[in-house]
Amino acid sequence: MSAIAGLLNEHEPVSIEAAGLMMKALEKYPAHHVRTWHDRHVFMGCHAQWFAPESAYDRQPCREEGQELVIAADAILDNREELFGRLQVERARRERMTDSDLILAAYRKWGEEAPGYLIGDFAFVLWDERRRRLFGARDLAGSRTLYYVHRPGRFAFCTVMNPLLALPGVGRELDESWLAEFLAIPIILDTIDVRSTVYRQIGQIPPAHAFTVEQGSLKVRRYGSLTADVPKLKLRSSGEYEEAFREVFREAVVSRLRTSRNVGASLSGGLDSGAVVSFAAAPLREQGKTLHTYSYVPRSDFADWTPRSMAADETPFIRDIVDHVGTLSHSYMDFAKHNSFEEIDDLLALMEAPYKFFENSYWFKGILAQASKQDVGVLLHGGNGNYSISWGPAMDYYALLLRRLRWVRLYRELSQYGKNVRVGRSRLLPYIGRLAFANPAPKPLAGIPMLIHPDLAARTGVFDRLKGHDVGLTDAWMNEFDARTYQFDNLSILNHQGTSSTKLSLRYAVRERDPTCDPRVVRFCLSVPVEQYVQGGMDRALVRRATAGYLPDSVRLNQRVRGVQGADWIHRVLPAWDEMSEELRRLCDDSRASGLLNVEQVRLSLAEMGNPPRPDRAFDRHARLLMQSLIVYRFLRQGA
Known part of the structure; x- marks a missing residue:
């Protein structure tokens, strides 16, 4: 895992001073190795966080002797064995061959079509000296970010935005169109525009896209899709579909266990994270490793107001999974002293833009912080499982x-x-x-x-x-x-997920990985007939049947209760509600906000919520609007 950065000046020498400013801005993230490379017109830098077994051999960016290619990559590839075979890599080289070397080999064989052969989480940029071409790509699911600034004859790129803002001449002017989408969309999605950012001068490469910079021209194109050209699967029996599912899902999980450090997983009481944990535990046991699992639970003083069909506290289901799987090192974490309001400034610095996942923000960070303390390199989760492995409406x-x-x-x-x-x-x-x-x-x-x-x-x-x-x-x-196809083909959804995952993982040097969004898993699930997903009066039937023995029946066959997260966020911020209300009133009187935010609605929503608000209004649109207005207001005050 790496933060990468680079500059291309086509008509004049590259500014080493500007490159130094970019690398200086990356110093806030922990790193095992920092390396740079440059020639007269190109600079590339890599701020590496090691976690894969071969990471210690990675010296990117560098120019191999006799080669005319230089790469900076934030990449972890999951189809290494397949690529070794396709690229005819000698067995003696495979153990030490890094993922960046594999990407270079793929480019040498397939050129600009190379990203389509790669499975994993990646964003990379390589300099092809012979062709005088900068080429890069972002993975199908957009799991890693890649931002850029493009001017005539000049191009700069980076995993995060602040290093680009450190460049001379790059300002913090707001992109009003981006902000308008952020403010107008009432759900957790940030924007539908996957090419722009909150800053007018900074763009981003969308998920599933590659780019070239050549002779002053930037070209961005889509190279693939998670959903295109998926053939329908026809097997003889339900049992064969279950075994095929287990084979594909096991491969996706096991390929994500590749780390020289510990392996962790976020665990709720549901099917998706439970399946991930149960399929990961056995192969780790064979390696002599223990899977570290982490569960968010509400504070002990929270009274669950949700209906009986929902569970804000999934502890009973989590406990059943932990007991059934066994050999887990499990942590129940209530983050008793934390809340969404106190996290705003830190999350803004981390996300580099306004954000909407405030209900979960403190425990997203808290779990990663705890995983980092336990030397976890990979943190598994099942974030996309509702539309892949556990789909079945x-x-x-x-x-x-x-x-x-x-x-x-x-x-x-x-x-x-x-x-x-x-x-x-x-x-x-x-x-x-x-x-x-x-x-x-x-x-x-x-x-x-x-x-x-x-x-x-x-x-x-x-x-x-x-x-x-x-x-x-x-x-x-x-x-x-x-909706299922929309989930995996909508780049704005994928981009939203990848943005938060990248920036959180860089802060704590822990790589978040989701087997339920593995292209092999998604395409398999899309190929399976719908009758396998709803069967015998069971919704989500395929994963329920396929995890027999892997999960306890209390979880596997539970169709009556669904876990719900974030129901306690108002309960947690009640002691700070007066402080929040006062800041909201200042917002309404501040010219920095009054031209962008609907301050009349902020006043109405504040009155609507009452003082103090009831905890059972945690999912009320007025409550969400108030927190989102505070987040945007803080961002504007910080100099955007």
């Missing part, structure tokens, strides 16, 4: 059966499903009927409190740009079949 499938008039199968499924969730068919059928024959055209949602100032919305045309995107401004117009 019963209601949408039953609506499909109804539309296709498959009465016998629908009757049997509803009978079994009703028994599993203890709901009668008479209550299920009206809802299924509405799903089956609903008007698919999205309708605007009324009554959404908007944080964006109307003038900013008008001059940026933001609501016109957001039309046709599922960003929380309309009713749920996608069925779960379309």
Whole structure:
């Protein structure tokens, strides 16, 4: 894992002073190795955090003797064995061959098509001296970030933005279009624009894209997709689908255990993280290692106000997983002295932009900090599992059966499903009927409190740009079949996830890795017939069946209770509510905010929430608007 940086000056010598400023800005991140390389027109730097077994042999960026290629890579590849075979790498070289060397070898064989052959989390840039070309790419899921500044004859790139802001002539002017999208989208998604950033002069390479800089021209193109050209899988029995799932998922998990340090995992009480942990524990045991697992739990004084179908405290399910899997070193972490309000300044410095995941911010950081203390190099999680391994929407499938008039199968499924969730068919059928024959055209949602100032919305045309995107401004117009493809083909969702993961992992020198978003897993799951996902009255049926023996039945067969995170954030900030309210009032009177934020709505939302607010309003749109306004206001005050 590395933070990479570089400069290209095509018509004059590269400024070593400017390059030094960039590398100086990276010093806030821990590093095992810092190295730079430059010639007359090109500078490249690597601020490396070692965790893979071969990391100690990595000396990037450097120019190999007899070669005309130099690379700076933030990369961990998961299909090394496949690449060794395709590239005919001698066995004697494989153990010490670094991922950056493999990327160079892939480029020598496949040229600019090389990223399409790579599976893993990566962002890399290489200098092809013979062609006088800078070439780079970002992985399919956008797991690592890559920012740039482009001017005529000059190009600078970096994993994070602050080093680019350190360059002479690069200012902190806001990109109002980016900010308008951030403010107008009421859900956790930042923006739909995956090429711009909060700063007008800094762009970013989108997920699944490659770029070239040649003769002063920057070209960016999409090289692949997680969802394109996936053939349908036809096996003979449900048992064969289960075994095929286990084989693909096991490969994805095991390939992410490659570290010379310890391995950790975030563990909730659900199927996704539980499956990751259960599939990781056995191979680690064979290596003589213990899997370190971490679970966020609410504070002991929190009264769970969520309905019986939800669990803000998943401790009973987590405990069952820990006991069933065994040989785990597990930590229950309540972060009793932390809350979302006190984290704002630190998160802004870390994210380099406004952010929306405030409900979980303190424990995202806290788990990574604890993992770092225990010398964990890789922290596994199952963040994308809902749309890959544990997908299986019963209601949408039953609506499909109804539309296709498959009465016998629908009757049997509803009978079994009703028994599993203890709901009668008479209550299920009206809802299924509405799903089956609903008007698919999205309708605007009324009554959404908007944080964006109307003038900013008008001059940026933001609501016109957001039309046709599922960003929380309309009713749920996608069925779960379309939503699944949308999840993995929508670059803005992938970019949002990769941005926070990259910046958090650099702070703590711990690599977050998600086997549920492995391209091999995603494509396999997309290839499986829907009947495998809803079967015998079970939603999410494939993973439930395939994890028999891996997970306790209390978790594996649980269809009645779903975990919910962040329900206690208002409870935690109550002691600081007066301080928050006073800052919100200052915001409303500050000209830095009043032209961008809808301060009248901020006042209305503050009055609506009351003083003190009820903890059970944690997911209220007014509560979210108030915290988001504070986050943006702090960012503006810090000099954006």
